[in-house]
Amino acid sequence: MTARIGVVLFPGSNCEHDVVEAVNALGGDAHIVWHDDRSLGTVDAVVLPGGFAHGDYLRPGALARFSPIMGAVEAFAAGGGPVVGICNGFQVLTEAHLLPGALQKNRGLTFLCTTVEVEVFSDRSVLTSGVEVGSRLRIPINHFEGSYICDQSTLDELRAEGRIILRYVDNPNGSLADIAGIANAAGNVVGLMPHPERAADALFGSTDGRILLGALLRSALAWSAVAAGS
Amino acid sequence: MTRFRALVEVSLRPGIADPQGATIERALPALGFEAISGVRAGKAFRFVVDATDEHAARKQVDDLCRRLLTNPVIEDSAVTLEQA
Numbered sequence: 001m002t003a004r005i006g007v008v009l010f011p012g013s014n015c016e017h018d019v020v021e022a023v024n025a026l027g028g029d030a031h032i033v034w035h036d037d038r039s040l041g042t043v044d045a046v047v048l049p050g051g052f053a054h055g056d057y058l059r060p061g062a063l064a065r066f067s068p069i070m071g072a073v074e075a076f077a078a079g080g081g082p083v084v085g086i087c088n089g090f091q092v093l094t095e096a097h098l099l100p101g102a103l104q105k106n107r108g109l110t111f112l113c114t115t116v117e118v119e120v121f122s123d124r125s126v127l128t129s130g131v132e133v134g135s136r137l138r139i140p141i142n143h144f145e146g147s148y149i150c151d152q153s154t155l156d157e158l159r160a161e162g163r164i165i166l167r168y169v170d171n172p173n174g175s176l177a178d179i180a181g182i183a184n185a186a187g188n189v190v191g192l193m194p195h196p197e198r199a200a201d202a203l204f205g206s207t208d209g210r211i212l213l214g215a216l217l218r219s220a221l222a223w224s225a226v227a228a229g230s
Numbered sequence: 231m232t233r234f235r236a237l238v239e240v241s242l243r244p245g246i247a248d249p250q251g252a253t254i255e256r257a258l259p260a261l262g263f264e265a266i267s268g269v270r271a272g273k274a275f276r277f278v279v280d281a282t283d284e285h286a287a288r289k290q291v292d293d294l295c296r297r298l299l300t301n302p303v304i305e306d307s308a309v310t311l312e313q314a
Contacts, residue, residue: 058298058299059301062301094303095301101303102301102303102304104247104304105250106249107247107249108249109249109250109253147247149246149247149303149304150303151303174247
């Protein structure tokens with residue numbers, strides 16, 4: 001079985017081919033899904049890639065959440081299907097209310113493009129399932145609005161339910177509780193600011209992103225088997 | 231139908247860090263604006279709305295603010311309406 005991964009292309013996305021390459025290099029079967037379509041086709045997982053969907057006009061993700069494909073993404077997520085938003089994709093997921101909180105401008109108002117160290121803080125998600133908690137990964141970040149914020153009760157919930165999946169070792173952007181990635185309550189919807197697809201080949205300086213994308217492919221197949229049986 | 235001019239001012243909610251406002255404020259003493267403080271950066275939107283009365287117009291604009299113009303997690307809006 002090969003995990004079929006749909007990578008949504010919004011006008012202004014710019015990491016979709018990187019995700020496709022990285023997934024395919026890991027033995028997955030990734031293809032691009034156009035934002036203006038209403039159906040995802042047959043997929044075992046969905047990735048919302050990084051970039052500047054709809055130019056990031058108004059707020060990052062604010063217009064992308066109304067792209068026609070998002071209805072299908074929401075239905076897929078509601079059915080338990082794995083959905084991962086990377087960087088701008090994370091912003092889209094918060095705007096779509098598939099994940100709580102919001103991403104604000106970085107502390108210091110600096111666009112950050114560097115490789116950071118993140119700690120796997122929970123394995124209760126489709127992106128960290130089977131990954132050793134406490135392990136540290138070197139993965140690039142590339143964002144201006146990456147400072148995670150939410151209210152205190154949401155933070156308490158995220159903590160209590162093991163939904164903070166990745167934390168910065170040295171917080172680069174002012175994110176609340178050093179949050180680099182979170183999951184929904186079921187663990188099937190994940191958002192993270194770091195770009196695992198940019199740490200997927202030794203040429204990139206780190207292959208740690210393969211650990212997360214590999215977990216996603218396993219989660220996708222596991223979900224697909226469950227969905228087929230139900 | 232009556233036409234109203236709407237002004238929507240979007241600002242960060244109290245307690246939400248505003249790095250833009252803080253950066254602007256830090257630049258003020260160098261320009262000689264010693265008496266200005268409490269700077270908060272935001273956005274403004276102007277448009278017209280047709281409605282039966284001001285109440286109906288406000289209802290539409292409030293809905294627009296909630297669903298699109300603001301992210302309620304971090305932003306508030308203030309709406310001003312006047313008959314066009």
